[in-house]
Amino acid sequence: MSAQADLVEAGDRWLLPLSGLRVTRCLVDFSFGLELLADHQFFTLTIEQAFNVAVAGSGMAEITPAADPASVCPALALLDRVVQDATAFKDGRLDVRFSDGSTLTVDPHPQFEAWNLTSDSGVRMVALPGGGVASWPPRSEG
Numbered sequence: 001m002s003a004q005a006d007l008v009e010a011g012d013r014w015l016l017p018l019s020g021l022r023v024t025r026c027l028v029d030f031s032f033g034l035e036l037l038a039d040h041q042f043f044t045l046t047i048e049q050a051f052n053v054a055v056a057g058s059g060m061a062e063i064t065p066a067a068d069p070a071s072v073c074p075a076l077a078l079l080d081r082v083v084q085d086a087t088a089f090k091d092g093r094l095d096v097r098f099s100d101g102s103t104l105t106v107d108p109h110p111q112f113e114a115w116n117l118t119s120d121s122g123v124r125m126v127a128l129p130g131g132g133v134a135s136w137p138p139r140s141e142g
Contacts, residue, residue, distance in 0.1 A: 001060040001069045006032060006091045006123070006137060007125065007135055007137065009061060010127045012089060012090050012091075013087050013088065013090060014084070014087070014088040014089075014090070014125065014133065014135065015086075015087060016085075016086035016087065016088055016117065016125070017041075017123065018036060018083040018085070018086040018096070019083055019085055019113065020038050020039075020041060020083065020087070021034065021036035021037060021041065021078060021080050021082070021140065022038055022081070022082050023035070023079050023080060023083075024034055024036065024037045024069065024079075024080075025079070025080050025083075026072075026075065026076050026078065026079050027044075027046070028065060028069065028076075029065070030048075030065060030066045031046050031047060031048040031065055031066070032046075032047045032051070032063060032065045032075055033045060033046040033047065034078060034086075035048075036083065037053055038067050038106075040093060041119065041120070041121070042117075042119060042120040043117060043118065043119045043123075044117070045096075045116075045117050046115060046116050046117075046118075047063075047065075047114070048066075048112060048113060048114060048115065049060055049066075049106070049107075049109045049114045049116045050064045050067075050082060050094060051063050051104065051105060051106040051114075051115075052056065052104070052105045052106075053073070053074055053078065053102070053104050053105075054103045055074060055077040055078065055100045055102045056098075056100040056101040056103060058074065061074035061075075063075050064117075072083060073086075075104070077102075078102060078104065081099070081102055082099045082101070083096060083097070083098055083102060084097045084098055084099045084116055086096050088125055088127070088133050089119075090106070090129040090132060090133060091131045091132065092108025092109075092114060092123070092127040092128060092130075092133055093106065093107055093108060093127075094106040094114075094115050094127065095103070106140050107129070108128075108130070108131045108132075109127070109130075110129065110130055111115050111129050112128070112129050113127055113129060114127040115127045115130065121138040121139060122137070122139050123135075123136065123137065124136040134142075
């Protein structure tokens with residue numbers, strides 16, 4: 001799937017149009033975010049709860065930006081990594097795999113939006129409180 005693709009529904013999941021995009025910026029506050037860019041496509045992934053990251057060559061780390069901002073250090077290693085594929089499961093879980101073998105996983109939260117994905121084309125996806133996802137297609141040209 002290319003970065004030009006739309007969200008693709010596939011059974012219990014959505015295939016996200018992030019393949020080939022590079023992490024160009026990591027954002028840290030009470031959440032953690034990745035800005036992804038390739039071929040004039042721009043996405044922002046914002047994670048607003050604890051999540052797991054495994055950077056190639058090291059073990060799994062739990063990242064808790066709101067509770068412990070220093071915990072984001074392992075996730076900063078995702079800078080300049082290229083997304084291999086990304087999947088949003090209909091239960092609200094998010095899995096992102098990078099071309100070097102690194103992974104990022106976010107589980108749904110019972111009370112809050114665990115993560116959201118937005119693009120400059122209008123594509124938007126949000127993990128809903130308690131599970132599930134909501135999605136919006138790209139804005140129509142015209």
